[in-house]
Amino acid sequence: xxxxxxxxxxxxAASSSVAAAVELLARARRPVIVAxxxxxxxxxxxxxxxxxxxxxxxxxxTLNGLATIASDHPLYGGVVGEYGADSAxxxxxxxxxxxxxxxxxxxxxxxxxxxxxxxxxIIQVDIDGAxxxxxxxxxxxxxxxxxxxxxxxxxxxxxxxxxEWAAEIADIRAGWRAAVRESETSDAMPIxxxxxxxxxGEEMAADGIMVGDTGHTAAWTARHIRLSGRxxxxxxxxSLGWGLPASLGVKxxxxxxxxxxxxxxxxxxxxxxxxxxxxxxxxxxIVVVNNNTxxxxxxxFWDEGSADQQKNxxxxxxxxxxxxxxxxxxxxxxDDPADFVTALDKARASGLPAVIDVRTDIxxxxxxxxxxxx
Numbered sequence: 001x002x003x004x005x006x007x008x009x010x011x012x013a014a015s016s017s018v019a020a021a022v023e024l025l026a027r028a029r030r031p032v033i034v035a036x037x038x039x040x041x042x043x044x045x046x047x048x049x050x051x052x053x054x055x056x057x058x059x060x061x062t063l064n065g066l067a068t069i070a071s072d073h074p075l076y077g078g079v080v081g082e083y084g085a086d087s088a089x090x091x092x093x094x095x096x097x098x099x100x101x102x103x104x105x106x107x108x109x110x111x112x113x114x115x116x117x118x119x120x121x122i123i124q125v126d127i128d129g130a131x132x133x134x135x136x137x138x139x140x141x142x143x144x145x146x147x148x149x150x151x152x153x154x155x156x157x158x159x160x161x162x163x164e165w166a167a168e169i170a171d172i173r174a175g176w177r178a179a180v181r182e183s184e185t186s187d188a189m190p191i192x193x194x195x196x197x198x199x200x201g202e203e204m205a206a207d208g209i210m211v212g213d214t215g216h217t218a219a220w221t222a223r224h225i226r227l228s229g230r231x232x233x234x235x236x237x238x239s240l241g242w243g244l245p246a247s248l249g250v251k252x253x254x255x256x257x258x259x260x261x262x263x264x265x266x267x268x269x270x271x272x273x274x275x276x277x278x279x280x281x282x283x284x285x286i287v288v289v290n291n292n293t294x295x296x297x298x299x300x301f302w303d304e305g306s307a308d309q310q311k312n313x314x315x316x317x318x319x320x321x322x323x324x325x326x327x328x329x330x331x332x333x334x335d336d337p338a339d340f341v342t343a344l345d346k347a348r349a350s351g352l353p354a355v356i357d358v359r360t361d362i363x364x365x366x367x368x369x370x371x372x373x374x
Contacts, residue, residue, distance in 0.1 A: 013142035021123045021140045026159040028097035037064035040100015044147030056160040059119045060088045062109045066233040071226030079222035080110045086370035087176030098123040103144045104131045190361040197224035213243030213263040219366035222335035241270025261287040266295040275327040278353035287355045292362040324355035333357045
């Protein structure tokens with residue numbers, strides 16, 4: 001049984017490191033917790049949220065830590081990084097002490113090293129000591145299992161963050177919600193991707209698992225998908241096209257939970273043949289394709305209006321729903337955002353792997369994330 005979970009060993013940090021971290025947090029005026037993949041690996045989300053509540057510290061997440069804290073929690077700060085929400089990046093940029101839980105603070109998480117203030121002091125928790133201090137100077141290294149170390153901090157720490165910081169966090173969150181409200185509720189056709197990704201988060205099953213591809217899918221996910229309760233997220237940390245085959249693996253591991261693969265048409269094309277695998281093995285994933293008949297993330301690489309630009313990033317308008325049906329799967333096309341929920345319900349009821357081909361606006365690209373000029 002010990003080796004039925006990961007990590008099999010749960011080492012704790014040195015007591016001297018715990019004392020130093022508690023002292024640093026006690027002096028902090030604007031502390032922030034960064035929750036990375038290590039929180040999920042350790043199964044420590046509940047413990048981390050309890051620590052954040054105990055000390056009134058906002059939690060921002062890497063994309064791999066997306067499901068750490070419910071989006072309706074008052075300490076939810078959002079996803080940070082190159083593919084990040086403006087509000088989350090702003091919160092991290094305001095920090096004077098950063099408690100990093102299970103993240104190496106790589107280039108994507110820190111928006112090319114620009115989101116950690118130069119004067120901020122870092123407390124870094126990682127089970128792999130080689131990750132600590134790899135990318136940023138660390139004031140307090142804490143080598144140990146994330147869940148175990150969080151427990152140590154919770155037992156030793158007591159002082160909460162100043163009320164002024166909590167009020168500022170609330171204002172940043174409210175400002176962000178107001179800024180994206182129009183696009184997330186737009187009835188425009190072709191569909192705004194912000195509306196699509198917001199609906200995916202709202203309509204996913206209460207214990208559903210979202211498997212997300214990279215590229216623009218990651219950016220829209222970070223900015224507009226909000227999870228809560230028992231929902232989970234798994235996302236590509238590497239190559240485009242990973243989403244569909246990965247979702248089949250997730251469904252094998254969690255057959256009783258709804259698995260929604262979220263990808264773009266470019267990512268879907270990489271491994272579209274895996275629909276046959278899904279059908280043959282009865283893996284009833286639901287694939288939602290953000291289909292703008294292009295890879296518009298690449299458009300700026302080509303001279304505007306040139307033949308090369310159109311040839312190299314715009315695709316033939318393939319009928320993805322018909323392709324899905326050709327593999328023996330359920331297929332549906334959505335052109336009106338008002339029809340998405342019905343299409344999702346029909347996909348669930350089909351008893352088959354399903355593809356929902358959602359037609360979105362080719363002209364809407366994910367914006368540059370908020371942060372210092374690079």
